[in-house]
Amino acid sequence: MSSQKKAYAFGLGAVLAWSTVASAFKLSLQHLSPMQLVLYASIASLLSLLAILAWQGRLPELPAALRRHWKSSLLFGAVNPFAYYLVLFQAYALLPAQEAQAINYTWALTMTLLAVPLLRQKLHPLDAAAALICYLGVLVIGTRGQLLELHFSSRQGVLLALTSTLLWAGYWIFNTRDRREPVLGLTLNFAFSLPLSLVWCAWHGQLVIPSWQGLAGAAYVGALEMGFTFVLWLSAMKLTRSTASIANLIFLSPLLSLLLIHLIIGEAILTSTLLGLALILGGLAVQKLPLRRALPRPVAEGSN
Template identity: 55%
Template sequence: MSKFSNNTQAMLFGLGAVLLWSTVATAFSLSLKHFSPTQLLLVANIVSLLFLITLIAVKGETKPLISLAKQTWKSSLFFGAINPFLYYLILLQAYNTLPAQEAQAINYTWAIMLSFMAVPILKQRLTPADYLAAAACYFGVLYISTRGQIGSLEFSNVSGVAFALLSTIIWALYWLLNTKDKRPSLIGLTLNFAFALPLIVIFAGVTGELNHFNYEGLWGAVYIGLFEMGLSFVLWNKAMKLTTNASQVANLIFLSPLLSIIWLSQFAGETILDSTLIGLACILTGLFVQNVSKKTKSSK
C-alpha cells in the first residue's frame, strides 16, 4: 500500500468499509430467518468483541483497555446499553418486521435525525438546507412506508416503520453523546461491546431465547459480528485518519444503499419495489442536500 498516496489509501479503506456495510441488510435478512433479533445480536456481539479484543492485543493496548475498563465502567456500561444493546435490538426488530429493503432505506435517515437532535443537545442551529433535506428524507420514508400509496396513508407495517425510525433516534443520540466521550475510539468501542454482553445475555435469558438456537443462522451472525460491527469500523477509522479530505471519503457512504438493493435482490430473494427505489432516491437526495450544505458552511 506504500506506493499509493494517503488519500488513495483512505479511499480504498473507505470503499472497503462501504462494501461491507452494503451487505449487512442481506446478512440481517438471511440470518433472521433462523435467529430471533436477540439471538442474532448475542452471537454477533460475542464475535465482534473477540475480534476487537484480538485487535487491541495485536496493537499492544491490552493494559490501557483493562485500566480504562476499571476507570470508566459506568460510562462504558451507559454507552454499551445504547450501542450495541438497544440500538441493534431495535434495528434488528425493524428488519424482522419489514422487508430488508424498506428497513435499511428508512435507517439511512439517521443523519437527518442527528441534525435535529443536535439543536437541544449541542445547541446547534438548523439551516434552511436542513429543513429541505428533512422534507425530502421523510417524504421518502412516507413513500416507502405506504408503498407509494401516500394519499391513502395506509402503512404497510406501522410497527416495523416505528422500529426503523426509533433506531435512527437511538443511533443519532449515541453519536451526539459520543462527542463527549474521552475514551480512545477503538478501546471505547471494545468496552461498549464488553459491557453490553451481560445486558444481552440477561435480556435473552428473561425472554427465554437462550434455548432452541437454530444453528443454520450461525454463520450469518458471525459475518455480522466480524464485518458489520468489527472490521468495517476499523477500515472506516483508518480511512478517516489517512485522508486530507474527510468529505470526499464520507461521500462513499452514498454507494452503500444502492449496492445493498442489488445484494438483496440477488442473494436474499427480495423483489425490489418501485416504491422503495423512489423513496430511497428521495432520502439520498435529502442526504446529498445536507452534505453539500455542511461543506459550504465549513468552507466559509
Template identity: 50%
Template sequence: MENPASSERSALLYGLAAVLLWSTVATAFKLTLQEFSPIQMLFVASLVSVAVLLLICTVKRTLPQLASTFLANPKYFILLGLVNPLAYYLILFKAYDLLPASQAQPLNYSWAITLTLMAALFLGQKIRKQDWLACALGYLGVLIIATKGDVFALSFDSPLGVGLALLSTLLWASYWILNAKNKADPILVVLLGFLVSLPFSALLVWYEGLSWETISMRGWLAVTYVGLFEMGVTFVLWLTALKCTQNTAKVSNLIFLSPFISLILLSQIIGETIYPSTLIGLVCILLGLVVQQIKSKKRKINCLDNR
C-alpha cells in the first residue's frame, strides 16, 4: 500500500501533468480552427476521445459496466451528452473561432463563478458574502478582457464571440449541476456523453457539407491533440490526482497556473498579442476564484469533500 507522502507526491505529479496539458489546449484550438470548422473539430476530436476513453476503461476493467450504467437512466445520460460535449464544445469552439484565444480562454475561466449562482438557483445553496464579492471580481475581469480595458465604452471586438464564451460557462456549470448527485464511474459518464453526442455531431457535419480534402497533416495532428488532451487523457489524470490526495484544495489550486502558462504559449506559438487588460482581467477572475474558496472553519471539511 502506497504511503501518504508518496501518495501526495503522485497526486501533485498527476495534477501538474493535467494542468500543463490543459495549458496547451487553447493553442491547439486555434491551430485546429485554422483548418476545421467548429463542428468538424467537435466531431473528429470526439472520435479520438471515444477511442482513448474506451481504451482506458478496458484497462481499468470498467467497460462491462457501460451498458448497465446507461440503461439505469438513459434519459439522464442523453441530456448530459447533449449539454456536454455537444452544446458546450460546439459553442466554445465557435467562441474561439470568433475571438483571440487570449480573450476566449480567460472568459471561459469564469465558469466557476457562474456555477455559484446556478447552484444557489437550482440546488438551493446559500450564497455567502464572499461569493458575491467573487462574482463581482469575476465579472469585472470578464468586462475588462472583453472590452480590452475600455470598460465604460462597452465596445466589443466580437459581441457574439464574447456572448458565446459566456454561454459556454453557463453550459459547463449546468453540466456539473446535472452531475452533482451522479454516483456512476466518472470516466464512464464522460465516455457515455461522447457516445451520445457523436450521432448528433455526425449529422451536423453532414448538414454543414464542408470538404475534408484541404485539411493538412498539421490540422489532423492538432485536432487529434485536442481529442486526447482536452477531452480524454487529461480528465483521467486530474481525477487520479484528486483520488490520490488527502488535500483536495492543494491539488485544485494547481489549476490557477494554467491560464498564465496558456497565455505564454499563445504569445510564443500563435503570435497573439497579450494585452495588459487581458492580464488585469484574468487576475480579477482568479482573485474571485480564490475568494470563493474561503471557507469558514466549520464548513471547511465538508466543502473540500464535496468538490
C-alpha cells in the first residue's frame, strides 16, 4: 500500500472513530457524572498511550521527557484533558448530543479568531464572513430555529459548548510552540492531569467505583477519542502528500455522528440541527475558498 493510501486509511479510521464519540459521551453520562467521566476516561487514555509507546519501543524516552518538560506538561494537562473535557462533558450532560457535537465543530473557526490577539495574525474578510455564518449556525441550533425569540434549549449548555471550543482552540494555538514530541507530550499531559481529576472528584464527593457500564463507556471514550485516534490522525498527516486532502475528511464526521446519534441514542434529528450544522460547515468551507490564497498570509510570531 502506498503512503498516500495509508494516509487515507488512517485518516478515515480516525474520522470513523470520532463519529462515534458523541453517542459514547451521551451513553457514558447516563452512568457517570462529567467529572467522573473525565477521571476514568483519562486513565484509559493514559494506559492506551503508554501501550502505544511500548509497542513503538519508546517507553524509555518518557523519564527524560518528564524531567525536561514537566512544567509545560502540567500546564498543557490542566487545559487538555482536564479543563477541556470537564467543560465539554458538562455541555453534553445539558444538551442533546446532536446540538453539543454540532457546536463543538466551530473550534476550528474559534482557533482562527483567537490567533488574532494571541499570535498577532490579521483577520481576513473571509474569516469574518466565516465567523458570522458559523455562529449564525450556533444560534439556529441553540434556539432550535426560534431565532427571534432567542429561547435556548439550554443557555448554560450552549455557553459551555462554546467555552470548550475556546479551550480546545487555545490549547492548539499554544501547542504550536510546544517542542515535545506529540505522542510523548500527550502522554505526559494525561499523566499530569490525573491528580487534578482525582482531587476534583474527591472534593465533590464523587470518587467512587462506578457501574461496569460507566467504566466500559469511559474506557471507550478514553482509549478511542482521547488516545488512539489522535495517533491515527497524526500518522495520516505525516504520511500524506496533501495535508488538505486529509484535513477535509473531517467534514464527514459530523454527518456520520448525527446518523449514529439517531440510531444509537434514539434522538430525533431536528431540522434546526441540520440547518445549523450546514451553516457551520459552510462557514468552515468559506475559510478554504481559493480567494483566500490571494490575500497576504499572516505571520505567526513564534509558531513552527
